[in-house]
Amino acid sequence: MSAFQGLCQHYKQLSHFQHLGAICGWDQAAMMPSGGNAARAEAMAELALHIHKLATAPQLGEQFAAAEQEPLTSSQQAQLREMQQSWQQATVIPDDLVQAKSLAGSKCEHAWRTQRAENDWQGFEQNWAEVVNLSQQEAQIRAQATGTTPYDAMLNLYEPGTNSASLDVLFSDVKTWLPDLINQVLHKQSGESCIMPSGTFAVAQQKALGLDVMKLLQFDFNHGRLDESMHPFCGGVASDVRITTRYDEAEFVQSLMGIVHETGHARYEQGLPKALAGMPSGQARSMGIHESQSLFFEMQVGRSEGFISHLSGLAKNHFSGANSELLSQQNLQRLYTRVQKDFIRVDADELTYPAHVILRYEIERDLINGNIKHTDVPELWDQKMQTYLGLSTKDNYRNGCMQDIHWTDGAFGYFPSYTLGAMYAAQFMAAMQQSVDVNDAVASGDLTPIFNWLAEHIWSKGSLLTTDELVQQATGETLNAKFFKQHLQSRYL
Amino acid sequence: MSAFQGLCQHYKQLSHFQHLGAICGWDQAAMMPSGGNAARAEAMAELALHIHKLATAPQLGEQFAAAEQEPLTSSQQAQLREMQQSWQQATVIPDDLVQAKSLAGSKCEHAWRTQRAENDWQGFEQNWAEVVNLSQQEAQIRAQATGTTPYDAMLNLYEPGTNSASLDVLFSDVKTWLPDLINQVLHKQSGESCIMPSGTFAVAQQKALGLDVMKLLQFDFNHGRLDESMHPFCGGVASDVRITTRYDEAEFVQSLMGIVHETGHARYEQGLPKALAGMPSGQARSMGIHESQSLFFEMQVGRSEGFISHLSGLAKNHFSGANSELLSQQNLQRLYTRVQKDFIRVDADELTYPAHVILRYEIERDLINGNIKHTDVPELWDQKMQTYLGLSTKDNYRNGCMQDIHWTDGAFGYFPSYTLGAMYAAQFMAAMQQSVDVNDAVASGDLTPIFNWLAEHIWSKGSLLTTDELVQQATGETLNAKFFKQHLQSRYL
Numbered sequence: 001m002s003a004f005q006g007l008c009q010h011y012k013q014l015s016h017f018q019h020l021g022a023i024c025g026w027d028q029a030a031m032m033p034s035g036g037n038a039a040r041a042e043a044m045a046e047l048a049l050h051i052h053k054l055a056t057a058p059q060l061g062e063q064f065a066a067a068e069q070e071p072l073t074s075s076q077q078a079q080l081r082e083m084q085q086s087w088q089q090a091t092v093i094p095d096d097l098v099q100a101k102s103l104a105g106s107k108c109e110h111a112w113r114t115q116r117a118e119n120d121w122q123g124f125e126q127n128w129a130e131v132v133n134l135s136q137q138e139a140q141i142r143a144q145a146t147g148t149t150p151y152d153a154m155l156n157l158y159e160p161g162t163n164s165a166s167l168d169v170l171f172s173d174v175k176t177w178l179p180d181l182i183n184q185v186l187h188k189q190s191g192e193s194c195i196m197p198s199g200t201f202a203v204a205q206q207k208a209l210g211l212d213v214m215k216l217l218q219f220d221f222n223h224g225r226l227d228e229s230m231h232p233f234c235g236g237v238a239s240d241v242r243i244t245t246r247y248d249e250a251e252f253v254q255s256l257m258g259i260v261h262e263t264g265h266a267r268y269e270q271g272l273p274k275a276l277a278g279m280p281s282g283q284a285r286s287m288g289i290h291e292s293q294s295l296f297f298e299m300q301v302g303r304s305e306g307f308i309s310h311l312s313g314l315a316k317n318h319f320s321g322a323n324s325e326l327l328s329q330q331n332l333q334r335l336y337t338r339v340q341k342d343f344i345r346v347d348a349d350e351l352t353y354p355a356h357v358i359l360r361y362e363i364e365r366d367l368i369n370g371n372i373k374h375t376d377v378p379e380l381w382d383q384k385m386q387t388y389l390g391l392s393t394k395d396n397y398r399n400g401c402m403q404d405i406h407w408t409d410g411a412f413g414y415f416p417s418y419t420l421g422a423m424y425a426a427q428f429m430a431a432m433q434q435s436v437d438v439n440d441a442v443a444s445g446d447l448t449p450i451f452n453w454l455a456e457h458i459w460s461k462g463s464l465l466t467t468d469e470l471v472q473q474a475t476g477e478t479l480n481a482k483f484f485k486q487h488l489q490s491r492y493l
Numbered sequence: 494m495s496a497f498q499g500l501c502q503h504y505k506q507l508s509h510f511q512h513l514g515a516i517c518g519w520d521q522a523a524m525m526p527s528g529g530n531a532a533r534a535e536a537m538a539e540l541a542l543h544i545h546k547l548a549t550a551p552q553l554g555e556q557f558a559a560a561e562q563e564p565l566t567s568s569q570q571a572q573l574r575e576m577q578q579s580w581q582q583a584t585v586i587p588d589d590l591v592q593a594k595s596l597a598g599s600k601c602e603h604a605w606r607t608q609r610a611e612n613d614w615q616g617f618e619q620n621w622a623e624v625v626n627l628s629q630q631e632a633q634i635r636a637q638a639t640g641t642t643p644y645d646a647m648l649n650l651y652e653p654g655t656n657s658a659s660l661d662v663l664f665s666d667v668k669t670w671l672p673d674l675i676n677q678v679l680h681k682q683s684g685e686s687c688i689m690p691s692g693t694f695a696v697a698q699q700k701a702l703g704l705d706v707m708k709l710l711q712f713d714f715n716h717g718r719l720d721e722s723m724h725p726f727c728g729g730v731a732s733d734v735r736i737t738t739r740y741d742e743a744e745f746v747q748s749l750m751g752i753v754h755e756t757g758h759a760r761y762e763q764g765l766p767k768a769l770a771g772m773p774s775g776q777a778r779s780m781g782i783h784e785s786q787s788l789f790f791e792m793q794v795g796r797s798e799g800f801i802s803h804l805s806g807l808a809k810n811h812f813s814g815a816n817s818e819l820l821s822q823q824n825l826q827r828l829y830t831r832v833q834k835d836f837i838r839v840d841a842d843e844l845t846y847p848a849h850v851i852l853r854y855e856i857e858r859d860l861i862n863g864n865i866k867h868t869d870v871p872e873l874w875d876q877k878m879q880t881y882l883g884l885s886t887k888d889n890y891r892n893g894c895m896q897d898i899h900w901t902d903g904a905f906g907y908f909p910s911y912t913l914g915a916m917y918a919a920q921f922m923a924a925m926q927q928s929v930d931v932n933d934a935v936a937s938g939d940l941t942p943i944f945n946w947l948a949e950h951i952w953s954k955g956s957l958l959t960t961d962e963l964v965q966q967a968t969g970e971t972l973n974a975k976f977f978k979q980h981l982q983s984r985y986l
Contacts, residue, residue, distance in 0.1 A: 046509035
């Protein structure tokens with residue numbers, strides 16, 4: 001067996017344990033009763049430690065050196081590059097820190113599920129202090145090893161190849177035109193009226209509607225499922241993708257589009273190269289590219305007139321007793337493109353969303369770089385919300401800094417992916433339109449040409465290319481904000 | 494750290510991986526779409542291999558020797574005994590055989606889910622050949638190590654301390670009176686009429702009824718759930734017990750009592766000693782004792798007049814449109830104690846059930862001891878069914894030898910536990926009645942005194958006692974068939 005083959009076998013083994021963790025993690029969020037958490041957290045911490053041991057196995061260094069001397073195809077070279085990168089990121093963190101962060105994160109996240117509802121910042125803060133402390137330790141170790149700032153080192157876990165300097169360029173661009181655009185759109189929309197959902201939309205019917213929409217989006221139900229959790233996510237493994245939503249019987253609008261969003265993540269996973277299943281090069285390219293797929297589904301396709309026309313028809317089938325004007329294409333279009341300065345990121349519209357992300361980016365960057373304390377966060381949140389969106393979150397933790405799951409288990413550096421994803425999605429759509437009649441495909445109800453383009457240019461590539469190479473090959477240029485700006489202007493003005 | 498403490502830490506670690514396997518195994522049966530199976534089977538095989546490595550870690554032999562020299566309490570001595578026994582059982586099997594059996598078993602079980610419905614013996618037999626072959630290899634290795642027959646070695650995995658010789662004594666006793674008793678009861682019941690369920694019993698209502706019955710039986714929903722799977726089982730972990738059922742909208746009777754049965758298993762798990770969680774001595778004593786708890790719930794309590802009166806009331810609440818005579822106490826009592834010679838073990842009544850078990854016991858004993866081939870099984874099944882119950886299963890594999898999940902993944906030696914469990918349950922009930930007014934507790938709807946007795950004498954003991962000690966301390970004598978016979982005569986004649 002060559003050194004390269006030995007490495008592949010090792011990473012395949014590692015992927016089997018990641019598989020078990022992905023399913024048990026999904027279960028923890030979607031199925032597990034509360035009393036099961038203590039034992040589950042211990043088991044998950046043990047697994048995280050074991051995965052970390054495999055990812056940092058001492059023989060890997062020599063095997064990488066030997067594999068570099070072997071004749072490899074370009075695909076194998078990409079495989080080696082991804083394995084080495086994941087090895088470098090894993091080896092710098094000591095075992096006890098990995099286990100401590102996993103335990104503290106599980107504990108904090110689990111308690112947060114009830115604490116958020118109770119607006120209990122005091123309780124949350126006590127658990128979160130340790131999560132922040134351990135995340136800062138992690139970031140400092142990573143920064144020393146790679147010669148970056150602590151925050152940039154965390155950023156690279158989710159978005160390899162980017163850094164605060166380039167985010168500052170992209171986000172500064174957005175800041176030059178976004179506030180004006182939001183105000184212009186608010187002015188334009190002030191004369192439009194929407195019918196808001198009223199009455200009851202039973203969970204069973206919402207779920208049936210969601211499943212119909214997933215079929216329209218060609219979700220493969222032989223390799224995945226739809227369930228419920230407090231915070232919607234896409235989990236599981238590529239051969240068995242688990243997406244979740246949460247239902248509110250007072251309305252169906254949020255959950256329905258949430259399902260469209262998660263289906264975008266899911267189809268990326270389902271479309272990854274099967275021959276590389278379990279291999280680092282067979283995985284999704286980055287969190288930003290992952291989000292580009294969910295936002296391509298949710299924003300580029302999902303909020304198009306043609307798609308909302310389908311949603312309108314399906315919603316009328318499932319909510320036969322509801323106001324038909326509420327469910328009309330025009331009204332749903334207005335509901336789904338209504339711009340509003342509001343508190344909650346996951347409920348935010350396409351236009352104000354970047355403001356939510358930039359706020360989080362600035363806070364987590366300063367927190368992880370050690371420039372602020374975790375107890376400063378509520379006040380900073382309040383200040384920035386007032387500056388960017390004119391809203392105060394004073395004493396309103398549940399709708400302020402306690403609203404997201406990400407920070408509860410230390411996923412600092414993740415938030416920028418959302419706005420990067422929106423930018424990638426707009427750039428992909430512009431490129432796709434050069435060869436695909438997107439409006440026609442959506443109108444016909446057979447979206448296959450759209451999915452074929454995504455499968456060819458994004459999904460099937462896994463991590464064989466770097467992010468810059470992927471975007472360059474798919475769109476002819478690297479990421480910039482102009483397509484995003486054009487998209488927003490064209491849709492909202 | 495003492496050698497004993499080191500051992501406890503090691504087995505705690507092992508239990509964390511068993512936790513992940515239990516949850517992913519539940520998921521595989523209750524949640525996973527079919528297309529997820531190939532990757533899951535690989536991940537589960539990897540986990541089985543890892544668990545086997547931990548269970549056979551080379552340093553354990555020395556640690557056991559050192560721990561034997563340390564001053565231990567009697568509880569610690571029981572702990573050491575259980576750890577040593579599980580180590581001995583694990584060490585004799587080579588790693589590659591463990592992995593091969595897990596893979597072959599997963600493959601066979603998964604295909605069986607569709608093959609059974611299609612009566613596809615040819616397809617099943619091709620996968621099953623390898624499962625039988627690997628199980629025979631395993632049994633031979635175990636037999637050589639313990640100086641028993643191959644089948645007795647397998648039997649000891651599920652029912653430590655028993656063997657074919659003692660089963661033959663118990664089952665011979667049963668054979669002397671069971672056929673006559675069945676015929677007497679059939680004659681007696683021939684004059685009684687039952688109203689059979691007709692119409693539709695929606696799954697949602699059946700599930701709501703099942704949940705109500707689980708509440709009556711004091712199932713702890715903070716530490717468990719109810720779901721659906723093709724073959725009902727009790728899985729998960731003690732802190733999070735997952736029970737399943739399968740619904741048939743044409744009737745509710747089977748599923749309802751199935752839930753009572755699985756709730757018995759679940760409460761045993763939920764009642765195991767929390768201080769010993771994850772330790773070998775904190776686990777359920779044996780499969781026979783486990784089954785004694787499910788059958789105590791299903792047969793001893795569940796089919797009593799008082800309990801069926803509750804079922805009748807609850808069923809009337811949930812099926813308000815159904816025939817009230819169908820749901821009357823008297824009619825449900827007749828349905829639940831109706832004796833019939835039929836094909837399916839899981840649907841069999843209390844009286845004919847032992848015949849189904851004895852048939853399987855005789856076949857698997859001869860198969861594992863190498864006296865018959867796996868291709869002989871359908872014909873032997875047909876012959877024995879004709880002898881014991883007067884029914885032919887010729888060409889009817891789905892209702893013959895393909896009806897059970899157990900053999901599909903090589904769980905040979907398990908079946909006798911069912912009838913041992915029925916005998917233990919009858920013996921426990923006789924002992925309990927000496928201090929608890931069981932009928933009064935059931936009639937009142939507060940079954941706490943019954944559960945307190947079980948918790949004190951069975952659940953809280955875990956594996957601290959041997960099976961014989963447990964039964965002796967709880968009932969004053971070791972297992973014999975007389976209480977089972979008295980129970981059946983008293984209920985059915």
